[in-house]
Amino acid sequence: MPLLRKIEVTTGVWWIEAPQAGVSVLCGCPADAVKHLMKRGLIVSTEVNGVPFETGPNVILLSDAMVQNGSFSNLAEFPVLQMLYRQGMILPDHPGNTGIKPMLIGSADQVSAQMQYIYRGNYGLVTEEELVEAGETPERARELMRMKLRFAFGNIRHPGDLIDTLAVDNEPVEIRNGVAVRRMMFNVFEFSYQGETAVVDLNLPSFETYESPYPLGFYRLRREYFAVIHSGEGDGWDINRPSMSSIVMFQGKVYLVDAGPNILYSLNALGIGVNEIEGIFHTHSHDDHFAGLTTLIRSDHKLKYYSTPLVRASVAKKVAALLSIEEAAFSDYFDVRPLVEGEWNSIDGLEVMPVFSPHPVETTVFHFRAMWEGGYRTYAHFADICRLSVLQGFVTDDANAAGISQAMYDKVAADYLVPADVKKIDVGGGMIHGDAYDFRDDKSGKIILAHTSQRNTRAQKAIGSSASFGTVDVLIPSNHDFIWPYAYEALDAYFPGIPRHQIRVLLNNPVVTFNPGTILVKERMVNDHIYLLLSGSVEMIPMEIEMRSVLSAGALIGELPGLFGTPASETYRAASFVQALAIPCSLYLEFVRYNNVFSGVSRLLEHREFLLRTSLFGEVVSSRSLNRIAQGMSQKSFAAEALIEPGPGLVAMMKSGSAGRFLGEHMFETLKPGDFFGEEVAIFGIPSLLRVRALEGCEVYLVPAETLRDIPSVRWKLFEASTKRTRTMAEAGEHARVLIKWHEEYSVGVQRIDSHHRRLFEIGNSVLDMMERKTDDAEVAETMGLLREYARFHFSEEEGLLIRYKYPELSAHRVRHARLLEQLTELQAAVAEGRGYNEAEVLTFLQEWIVGHTLAEDRKSAIYLNSKGVY
Numbered sequence: 001m002p003l004l005r006k007i008e009v010t011t012g013v014w015w016i017e018a019p020q021a022g023v024s025v026l027c028g029c030p031a032d033a034v035k036h037l038m039k040r041g042l043i044v045s046t047e048v049n050g051v052p053f054e055t056g057p058n059v060i061l062l063s064d065a066m067v068q069n070g071s072f073s074n075l076a077e078f079p080v081l082q083m084l085y086r087q088g089m090i091l092p093d094h095p096g097n098t099g100i101k102p103m104l105i106g107s108a109d110q111v112s113a114q115m116q117y118i119y120r121g122n123y124g125l126v127t128e129e130e131l132v133e134a135g136e137t138p139e140r141a142r143e144l145m146r147m148k149l150r151f152a153f154g155n156i157r158h159p160g161d162l163i164d165t166l167a168v169d170n171e172p173v174e175i176r177n178g179v180a181v182r183r184m185m186f187n188v189f190e191f192s193y194q195g196e197t198a199v200v201d202l203n204l205p206s207f208e209t210y211e212s213p214y215p216l217g218f219y220r221l222r223r224e225y226f227a228v229i230h231s232g233e234g235d236g237w238d239i240n241r242p243s244m245s246s247i248v249m250f251q252g253k254v255y256l257v258d259a260g261p262n263i264l265y266s267l268n269a270l271g272i273g274v275n276e277i278e279g280i281f282h283t284h285s286h287d288d289h290f291a292g293l294t295t296l297i298r299s300d301h302k303l304k305y306y307s308t309p310l311v312r313a314s315v316a317k318k319v320a321a322l323l324s325i326e327e328a329a330f331s332d333y334f335d336v337r338p339l340v341e342g343e344w345n346s347i348d349g350l351e352v353m354p355v356f357s358p359h360p361v362e363t364t365v366f367h368f369r370a371m372w373e374g375g376y377r378t379y380a381h382f383a384d385i386c387r388l389s390v391l392q393g394f395v396t397d398d399a400n401a402a403g404i405s406q407a408m409y410d411k412v413a414a415d416y417l418v419p420a421d422v423k424k425i426d427v428g429g430g431m432i433h434g435d436a437y438d439f440r441d442d443k444s445g446k447i448i449l450a451h452t453s454q455r456n457t458r459a460q461k462a463i464g465s466s467a468s469f470g471t472v473d474v475l476i477p478s479n480h481d482f483i484w485p486y487a488y489e490a491l492d493a494y495f496p497g498i499p500r501h502q503i504r505v506l507l508n509n510p511v512v513t514f515n516p517g518t519i520l521v522k523e524r525m526v527n528d529h530i531y532l533l534l535s536g537s538v539e540m541i542p543m544e545i546e547m548r549s550v551l552s553a554g555a556l557i558g559e560l561p562g563l564f565g566t567p568a569s570e571t572y573r574a575a576s577f578v579q580a581l582a583i584p585c586s587l588y589l590e591f592v593r594y595n596n597v598f599s600g601v602s603r604l605l606e607h608r609e610f611l612l613r614t615s616l617f618g619e620v621v622s623s624r625s626l627n628r629i630a631q632g633m634s635q636k637s638f639a640a641e642a643l644i645e646p647g648p649g650l651v652a653m654m655k656s657g658s659a660g661r662f663l664g665e666h667m668f669e670t671l672k673p674g675d676f677f678g679e680e681v682a683i684f685g686i687p688s689l690l691r692v693r694a695l696e697g698c699e700v701y702l703v704p705a706e707t708l709r710d711i712p713s714v715r716w717k718l719f720e721a722s723t724k725r726t727r728t729m730a731e732a733g734e735h736a737r738v739l740i741k742w743h744e745e746y747s748v749g750v751q752r753i754d755s756h757h758r759r760l761f762e763i764g765n766s767v768l769d770m771m772e773r774k775t776d777d778a779e780v781a782e783t784m785g786l787l788r789e790y791a792r793f794h795f796s797e798e799e800g801l802l803i804r805y806k807y808p809e810l811s812a813h814r815v816r817h818a819r820l821l822e823q824l825t826e827l828q829a830a831v832a833e834g835r836g837y838n839e840a841e842v843l844t845f846l847q848e849w850i851v852g853h854t855l856a857e858d859r860k861s862a863i864y865l866n867s868k869g870v871y
Contacts, residue, residue, distance in 0.1 A: 004191060006198040010036045010211045012068070014200040015057075018193045021177035022100075026057040027189070027200045029076050031261030031291040035213040035239045043082070048095035054086045059175055061168075061200070062106030062114060064187040066323060067720045068204040070619075070713075071294055074322075075261075076104060076114050077121045077287045078236050080163060086237075090162060101164045105175065107183075108167040108744060109324065109758065112751045116321035116871045118159045123148065124285060124314035124361030126156050126869035134313035134362075149402035150394045151360040151432065158871065167744055206615070207548040212262040214240050216269035218516045219470040220577040223252040223483060223535075226350075226370045226476035228379050228422055230448070230467040231256075231266050235428050236288035238453035241469065242266050243288035244383045246424060248281070248368055250350040252482020255306075256280040256296070257366060257381050263292030270470060271536045271577035273552030275622060279304030279337070281352065283383050284363035285315045293319065297333045297716040300554070300625045305334035308341045308354050310362040323723075324755050326797075333712045344369075351376075355415050358386045358394075358404070360432060367420065370476055377475035380420035380444070383451055384428075387435035388413055419443040422473045426451035427460065436460045446473070483511055483534050487581050490532060490554050493624045498595050505591055506532075512582045514574040521558040521572040529582045530562040536578035540618065542570040547618065550575065554622030560605050563589055563598075604630045610701070614653065614674040616717050625711055632704045637697070644692040646678035650702045651718075657698025661690040661725075663766050663783070665775065669725065670695070679718040683709060686722075687789035689763060691782070740765055740847055746854050748862035750870060752801070756794040757854055763787045764846045771839045781832035788824045795821070798858075805868045807861055816857055820849050 007015040013036060014027040024042075026033060034056075037043040043056040060080070063073035080102050083089050088096030104111050125131050131141035149156065166173060172180040172192065179193045187202045204210070221229065227249045234241030243260035247270070254277050256263070267274065280296060280303060283289055293315075296303050305312070316330040330336070337347075341364060344351045349371075354364035363384055369376040391412060396403035416438055423444040426434040428451040436449055440463055447464035449456055456466065467473075484507070491503050511534065514520060521527045523543055533555045540549040551557065551572075561568045562585035592598040607630035611617040617626065635655065638644050644659055646652040653676045660667040661677065668690060671677060680686045682705035708714050742761045747754050763786055770780050795817040802810050827842060865871075 002196060004193050004196045004198045006200070007040070007042070009033075009040050009042065010213075011208060012063075012073070012202060012204045012210055014202075015040075015042055016061075016191050016198055016200065018177075018179045018191075021179045021193060023059060023176050023179045023193075024057045025059040025061055025105075025175070025191070026079055027061040028063055028073065028202045029060050029079050030071060030073055030210040031075050031287065032078075032213050033075070034078050034082050034237065036211075038237075038239045039213050051088075051095050053088045053094065053096050054082065056082055056087050058083060058087075058089075058100060059103045059105060061181070061189060061202075062104060062110045063202045064107050064110065064183075065203070065720075065724050066110060066113065067294065067716075067723070069207065069209055070298055070716065070720070071210055072291060072322065073202070073204075074106075074110060074114055075287055075291055077118055080104075080118060080159075082237075084162065100176075101162060103164040103166060103175065105166040105168050105181065108747070109751075109755050111165045111167060112747075112754060112871075113322060113324055115159045115163065115165065116751050117318055118163070119871060120314070120318040120321050121285065121287065122159070122360065123152065123156050125310065125317070130313070130869060131310065135309040143405070143408070146399075146402055147358055147394070147404050147408070148360065150404065151358075152402075154402050206546070209264075212265040214242070216242075216266065216469055218577055219270050220513070221249075221271055221472070223478065223481065224249050224472070224474055224476070225252075225478040226250050226372075226377055227472055227474045228424075229270065230424075230469065230471050230473075231270065232258075232260060232469070233424075233448070233450040233452075233467055235433075235451050235453050236286075241453075244424070244426065244451040245289070246379075246381055247272070248350070248379065250370060251348075252478070252486070253278040253348075255350075258283055258289040258383065259292035259296055260288050261291040264295040264298070266469075267295075268537055268576045271579075273533070273535060273537045273576075274299045275301070275552035275554050276535055277303055279306055279335075279347075281366055281381075282307040282311055282315060283357075283365065283381070284311060284359060284361050285318045286361065286384070289383065290315065290318065294716065297712045298619060299552075300621045300711050300713055302333065302335040302710065302712055305336050306339055306345075306347070306352070308362075308364055309338050310341075311354075311364060312336060312338065314362040321751065323719075324752050332709075332715060356412075357382070357384065358391060358408075358412060359384050365415075367418070372476050378420040378422075379473075379475060380418070380423040382416075382423065382425040382434065384432065385416070385426045385434040386412075386432055387429065388416070388438045389435070390431055413438075417442050419445075421445045421475055422448065424448040424450050424467075425464065427456075427464070428452050436463045439463060483579060486553070487511070487532060487534055490534075490622075490624070494556070494627065495595070495597065498597070502591070502595055506583055506588070507581070509581055509583050509587075511579055514578040514580065516574055516576050516578075518574045518578075519571060520574065520578075520580070521561075521568050521570075523569060523571045524567045526565060526567055527558045527562055527585065529584055530559050530588050531557040531572075531580040531582055533557060534579045534581060537575040538578060539573045539575050540570055540612070541573060542613065544569075545613065547613065547615065549612065549618030551619075552622070554624055556623040558585075559588075559601075559623070560609055563592070563602060563605070607633050607701075610655065614676075616653070616674075616676055616714060619713060621711060621713060629703060629707045632707045634702045635699060636702060637699050638694045640694050640696050642694045644677075644694055644698075644700060646682065646700075646702055649682055649705045650678060651676055651682050651705055651708060652678045652692075653701040653703060655699040655701050658695045659692050659698055660695050661692055663690050663763075663786075665770070665773070665779070666766075676718075676721070679705075680722055683715065683718055684722065685793075687786065687793050689759070689786055689790065690725075740768065740843070740850065746851065748854065748859045750801075750862045750865050753798055753858060753862060756790075756797065757850070757858075759790060760787070760794065760850055763790060764850055768839070768843055768846065771842065777831050777834055781828055784824070784828040784831060788821065788828055791824060792821060798861075801865065801870070802861055805865055805870065807864055809861070813857055813861060816853065820853065823849075 016025040083102040088094035128141040172182040229247040232242035232245035316327040449464040661669040
């Protein structure tokens with residue numbers, strides 16, 4: 001029997017086990033990793049001395065990349081909960097409580113990010129000050145913190161109390177009992193034990209995504225006036241069903257209620273493209289309701305995000321922790337629309353009331369209603385709730401003790417029984433979920449039991465109904481087809497300024513339905529129709545290059561070959577049930593000529609076709625958005641060895657040739673046609689650490705950043721690429737000569753500050769390395785300029801954090817920052833002016849600055865930030 005066992009769990013996820021050492025490692029933990037382990041038999045139910053519990057991993061190896069191909073790669077919340085509670089590692093007198101803690105291993109920055117994300121996932125907002133900052137009164141903030149402390153058994157604890165951590169580098173480090181691991185290269189790790197080794201690669205292949213653990217099939221939905229589509233009735237442990245969620249359809253518009261794992265898979269099964277979604281109503285931040293948020297970013301417009309300010313603040317803090325970004329960046333991807341708790345909020349005729357729900361994190365349930373004959377039709381979505389017997393045990397008369405007041409209990413109990421035509425309730429049980437018995441006297445027309453992985457008991461069946469995936473409750477039927485207004489809006493936006501009666505020429509064509517897997521346009525064939533995609537998703541599959549693009553509502557399919565009568569260069573295939581307006585090619589050609597737009601459309605098509613074949617734009621970006629980008633593009637040529645600088649507010653894309661990304665003399669990456677650069681400065685306002693130089697004669701498209709900022713899918717891919725490049729640069733730096741080395745004891749305990757400090761070490765090390773190699777003064781000065789600009793950026797970010805949390809010694813901290821920048825500017829100027837440099841002087845300055853400032857002033861301020869719940 002091998003000492004090390006390696007099993008592929010699913011795409012991008014592996015299992016490494018050393019049974020003799022008692023080490024079991026989950027390698028990679030995207031959404032629903034626990035369900036995949038259950039399906040593979042790597043988590044099983046067992047029993048010791050009459051105590052039932054589960055087996056499973058005791059170590060989690062994190063991906064070096066926080067996001068891959070659009071999805072979160074590291075979501076350790078549920079795997080850690082499985083270890084702590086379902087394996088019993090934290091439970092007193094439990095057979096699984098052997099003194100061993102769950103362990104997170106991986107790069108230092110990813111381990112730090114996961115700890116902070118788990119912290120926010122456990123508690124949400126952690127102080128009265130944070131609750132007040134989110135909009136609560138001091139009195140209610142105090143009341144909510146009392147409740148939170150009761151859920152937390154009296155103490156809000158950092159995950160470091162419950163979870164061990166280990167930073168993995170290029171040298172082997174011991175996990176436990178002789179099992180060691182090292183990083184071989186970016187996202188590739190080698191495990192060793194008693195002479196045996198096993199290698200795991202956590203990199204997702206290009207254009208592949210993490211898989212769903214359950215099959216769903218395909219459904220064809222009608223656009224209703226007011227209806228509820230049941231898109232998930234399970235919980236975070238159910239291996240056969242999506243987590244509890246719903247889709248509310250109103251006047252043909254699509255709204256999501258929560259976004260759990262594999263939401264894109266669910267939407268595709270229902271024939272809903274991500275561009276069709278109007279918005280999301282969010283109940284709370286637990287992963288089974290949260291993990292799909294990045295999928296919704298794959299739209300070409302900001303989706304409306306509806307929640308109370310408390311829920312939004314809790315969610316934004318969790319996203320910020322996971323991705324090491326500012327909380328304010330949440331608004332870069334979503335159109336935030338605050339809802340008033342306890343009141344009816346009107347949203348284009350649909351009314352919604354969020355109602356407080358007691359839970360460890362900020363949570364509301366939702367009531368929806370729409371006017372109709374005899375009054376209103378109503379739907380209530382109750383996820384997550386707490387069983388009343390548990391809440392009753394929280395009641396205390398002591399206003400200073402952890403718990404809730406009798407008045408809060410009475411209000412919650414009354415809120416539970418507000419009737420609705422259709423009500424979906426959480427019946428997951430336990431301490432933090434609901435109980436069907438609390439709804440025995442509920443007068444609602446139909447109660448649906450959800451949020452469980454167990455079969456309903458006979459008593460539960462007597463109280464509520466079940467709803468399988470894809471079933472629909474129509475509350476107000478539709479008497480006309482809402483697909484036509486959408487078709488008109490899409491064409492009107494694509495052809496601005498053309499009279500309505502001319503748009504109707506194109507609208508006077510049939511809407512056709514394609515079954516999943518059907519080819520709409522086939523490569524090397526001349527197509528008869530151009531299709532305006534109205535619902536569902538279509539894959540674009542070019543034969544000659546390895547890529548896959550997914551198109552959603554608003555895309556025009558087959559326009560280029562249709563206009564010019566040439567064979568298509570790629571195949572378009574329905575990925576779900578698809579509805580599309582079928583426009584004859586001859587009519588479309590006559591339309592663009594008659595309206596004098598042929599030259600404009602044809603001129604843009606070359607740029608648009610280039611964009612569509614790139615990884616950056618080849619997914620869900622509508623034809624309207626592609627045209628807007630194509631109109632703003634310009635082209636520029638560069639000779640070999642030339643420095644390529646996009647210029648202010650521009651992102652560059654390689655059209656032909658190749659270029660390299662350099663830090664000093666070291667080339668970190670080769671850029672080929674379709675690759676992009678310049679997004680750090682143009683989109684995110686972060687100083688670029690690298691310079692791009694042409695390796696041969698090349699042509700570059702320059703794209704105005706303003707045309708990209710408000711396309712969430714593009715911005716998200718730029719963010720993913722930028723963070724991966726930064727990590728790759730750090731990886732490359734680990735194999736270079738190290739003159740000032742980062743040590744984990746330099747960590748100040750605030751995730752974002754530590755991440756910045758590591759970058760400063762890397763650039764500072766590059767400066768010293770260049771000096772030792774006697775590099776030209778001009779190149780040394782350039783790299784010192786990068787160091788100065790990144791330092792300026794870091795100081796600004798750090799001071800912003802200290803201002804926000806009212807650090808009492810901010811003024812002195814600012815003075816120190818200003819002095820450091822002055823010294824660095826003086827050193828750089830001396831080198832740039834040819835006065836040479838003293839290596840010992842620069843080394844001393846960098847050591848005193850980066851190490852001294854970090855260990856003194858920054859650590860002191862970080863202790864203050866930790867006291868405010870910032871890690």
